[in-house]
Amino acid sequence: MNAVEARGVRLGIRTLVSLALCAAAGGAALAHFVIDIVGDYVLARDSYDNLRHSSRDVVSAAALVLAAILAARGLRVCCDLAARHRARLLRPVLGLPETLALFLGATVSSTAIVPGMEYLDGRLDGVAVDRLGDAFGGSILVGMITTLVCAGVVTLLVYAVARWLISYRDSIVTIIETLLRRRLNDDRRNARALDAGQLAPRRRRAPNALRLAKRGPPGLCSA
Secondary structure, eight states: OOHHHHHOEEOOHHHHHHHHHHHHHHHHHHHHHHHHHHHHHHOSSOGGGGSOOTHHHHHHHHHHHHHHHHHHHHHHHHHHHHHSOGGGSOOEEOOHHHHHHHHHHHHHHHHHHHHHHHHHHHHHHTOOOOSHHHHTTSOHHHHHHHHHHHHHHHHHHHHHHHHHHHHTHHHHHHHHHHHHHHHHHHHHHHHHHHHTTOOOOOOOOOHHHHHHSOOOOOOOOOO
16 A cells, blocks of 8 residues: 555545535524624624514525435445455545645635625515625624634534545445345345246244135045
C-alpha cells in the first residue's frame, strides 16, 4: 500500500457541496429563530415581530431533504462497496482543506440565506423589508454574529456526523456485506432446492383426520 492509499482519497465536490448546503440551511433556520428571541431582549425594535415567519418551515424542510439525500446516497455507496471488493477501494477522508471549505461555505451561505428568508416573509405577508438591518432582525451586527454562531454550531454538528460515518465506513460496509452475503446464500440455496425438485416438506396429517375423512365407494370387481 502506497502513501496515497494510506491517506485515502478526498471527498468529491458534490458531496462537499451537499454537506455545506445542508449545514447552511440548518444554520440559517436556527439563526432566524434565535435572532427572533435575542432581538426581544437586546434590540429596542425587533423587526422580526412584525411578520409571520413561513420561510423557517421552507428552509428547515430543505435542510431535512438534503440530509435525507445525503443519507440515501451514503447508504447506496456502502451497498455498492459491499457488493464489490472494498479492500481495493480507497478510503475517503475529510482533510483540512475540505474542513475549511465546508465551514466557510456553510457560514457564508447562511449569512445570505437569513436576510433572504426575511425578504421572503415580507413578500408573503405584504410588508416591504427595505433595510438590510431589518432583514437581520433590526441590527446587522446582532444578526450577523447570531447567524455566524448558529451556522458554526450546525456545521460542526454536520461535520462530526460526516466524520463519524466516514471513520466507521468499513464497519458499516462489513455489516451490509454480511447481510447481503447471507441473503444471497439463502437465495442460492432455495434455487438449488427448486432445481432438484425438493419441495417444502408436507405437514403430517393429524390423527383425527383419518377418522373424519370420508371413504369412497367400493371399486367394482371385474368378472
